[in-house]
Amino acid sequence: MENFIHPNAVLGKEVEVGRYTIIEDGAIIGDRTVIGHHVVIHAGSKVGDRVRIDDNAVIGKLPMSAKRSKTTQAGRRFKPVDIGDDAIIGTGAIVYAGSVLGTGVLIADTAAVREDVTIGDYTIIGRNATIENKVTVGNRCKIQTDVYICAYSSIGDDCFIAPCVATSNDNYAGRWKERTKYYKGVTVRDGGRIAVNATILPGRVIEHDGMAAAGSVVTKDIPDEIIVCGNPAKSLRNVPDNQLLKNQEE
C-alpha cells in the first residue's frame, strides 16, 4: 500500500496504516493501532496500543507563532505528543506536540488540542472543539461539539461542558500592554457543568457541581451545587439531588 513510514519510526505488532499516510522520523506506534488514510504523524510522536486514528488527522503538529503574538513563544522546543492506549482520534483532528492524552481519550472529528495541554483518562473532546494551550482537563469529562476552552483554563474530573460553550481569559480584550500578566482562564471544579452556548468570563470559577444554564453569561463565580441562568447570570436554584456527582452510579 502506498504510504510513507520513515525507517526510524517504530511500529508495534499488527499496526494498520492507510494510504498516503505519513509517519515521520522517530514516531513510536503501539500494538494493534489502526491508522487511516492521509494521516500525518510528525516526528517523535508517541501513540499507544489499540489507538484508532481516522483519516486526515495530524498528530504532533508544531505550534505556529504570529509575529505580533504575546503568548506563543517562538523558538521553544516542545515534547513529543503522547497519546495513551485505547484513544480515538477523529477525522481531521489536530493534536499538537507538547500535549499528553490519557487512556481511552476520544478526540472527535476536526477538534484541536494545542501544546502544553493535559487531558485525563476517558475524557471526550467533541467534534470541532478547541482546547487552547496551557489547559488541564481531568478524567471522564465530556467537552462537547464546538466548545472553546481558552488558554490557562483548568477543568476538573467528571465535568460536562455542552456544545458551543465559550470561555475567555483576557479582561482587557486584547488591549493594554500589561494585560498578559492578568490572563486568567476559567476554572471548573470536579462535577461542574456548563450548558449549551453559555459564555464564561475571564477567571471565573465554577465550584463543585455548580452549573451554568443554557445561554447564560457568567460574570461571577458559581457556588457549589447552584444553577445560575440569564445575562448576566443569577442564581436560579440548587442542582437536583439526582444530578449531583456523589449520587451517580455510573
Add this chain to the structure above:
Amino acid sequence: MENFIHPNAVLGKEVEVGRYTIIEDGAIIGDRTVIGHHVVIHAGSKVGDRVRIDDNAVIGKLPMSAKRSKTTQAGRRFKPVDIGDDAIIGTGAIVYAGSVLGTGVLIADTAAVREDVTIGDYTIIGRNATIENKVTVGNRCKIQTDVYICAYSSIGDDCFIAPCVATSNDNYAGRWKERTKYYKGVTVRDGGRIAVNATILPGRVIEHDGMAAAGSVVTKDIPDEIIVCGNPAKSLRNVPDNQLLKNQEE
C-alpha cells in the same frame, strides 16, 4: 494520475478523480461526478450523477464509539452513505455511513453529517455546521455556518437556521443514569426560522413560521408566526406578512 481506485469500485461515465484520492471497495460513483484531491470515499458508498466533491472530503466514515458513551451503539452495522444527484460536498466535509442526502444538497466546507441522518432535496448545510446522528432535515432548508443541530432533532421543509445557532437535547446535562430515556432534540416545523447565535433548549418546538430572534435563549415553544427574543425569550411580535412562507414567490 496518482490515486487509488479499488478494482471493485464502479465509476460512471466521465468521472474525474483528483490526485492521492482513494475510492474503496464497492463504492459506486455516478456519471460526470468530479472528485478533488485527497478525497476518501469509503467502502460501499453511493454517490450520484454530476456530484462535486472537493479536496479532503471524507465520504462514508464509520462512527466512532467512546467507551463511556451512552448513545452510539458499538458493533452496529451502518448502511452505506447515499448521496443524491447534483450534490456538492465541500472541502474537508465529512459525511458518515448511514446517512442519506437528497438531490442537489450542498454540504459546505468542513461540515459534518453523522450517521442515521436524512437530508432533503436542495437543502444547504453551511460551512462547519454539525448535523448530529438521528436527525431529519427537510427540503430547501438553509442551515448556515457553524450551526449545531443536536441528535434526535427534526427540521421541516423551508426552514432557515442562521449562523452559530446552538441546539440541545438533554435536560439533565449529562448527569443521572436515566437521562437517556428523556433525550429530546429540537423540532422546527415547516418555515420555522432561528436567527444568529440563538440557543434552543431541549425538546422545544418552533411551530410553522415561528422565529427565534438573534441571540435569544428559547426556553418555551414558539407558536405559529410569532417572533420571540431575549434571554429567556419572550414574544415580541408577529412575523411580517412578507416573510411568511405562504407569501414567498421564489
Add this chain to the structure above:
Amino acid sequence: MENFIHPNAVLGKEVEVGRYTIIEDGAIIGDRTVIGHHVVIHAGSKVGDRVRIDDNAVIGKLPMSAKRSKTTQAGRRFKPVDIGDDAIIGTGAIVYAGSVLGTGVLIADTAAVREDVTIGDYTIIGRNATIENKVTVGNRCKIQTDVYICAYSSIGDDCFIAPCVATSNDNYAGRWKERTKYYKGVTVRDGGRIAVNATILPGRVIEHDGMAAAGSVVTKDIPDEIIVCGNPAKSLRNVPDNQLLKNQEE
C-alpha cells in the same frame, strides 16, 4: 519525495514541499516558503516569500454555488489568491481564489477565507474562524477562534474580535425575495472590539474604540469609546483610558 508539482508551477529558491502535496499549473511560490504534507495549491495561486503552509491546507479553492443560492454568482471568474510574504497558513485552512492576504497574516488551523476578501498586514484569523465573501479586514486585527464574520462586513485596523463572536447581515432571515437588496454586514471601525460570544445584528456599526461586552446582543450601533452589554445590549460605561487605541505603546 513523493508529491506533485506541475511543470508550469514556478518555485522560488529553497522552497520545501511535503509529501503528497499538489502544486497545480501556474502556481507561483516565493523563496524559502515551507509547504507541509497533503497541501493543495490550486492553479494560478500566488504565494509570497518565507510563507509557512501547514499540512492539509487548501489554497486557491474555487467557490461552490448552490443551485438555490442568491448570493454566489455561478460562472464568474475569480482572480488567483495572492498571499503576502511571511504569512502563515494553518493545518486544514482553506483560502479561496479571489482573496488577497497581506504581509505577515496568520490564518490559523481550519479557518476559512472566502472569495472577494482582503485581509490587511499582520492580521490574525483564529482557528476555525470564517471570513465570508465580500469582507474587508484591516491591518493588525485579531479575529479569534470560531469567529463568524458574515458577507458584506468591514473591519478596520487594530480591531479585536474575541472567540465565538457571531455577526449577521440579513434582517429578513432568509425570507422575502427583495431581501438581497438590503443585505448589510457589520462595520467595525478602527480599534473597535467585540468580546467573547457576542452577537451583532445586521448592519450595526461599532464606532472607533467602541466595545461589545461578552455575551452581549448588539441591536444598535455602539458609539465611540463606549462599552455596551446585555441582551439587548445597553450602554455600560466608557472604555478605560488604558484600553484606548491612542494610548497603546505596542
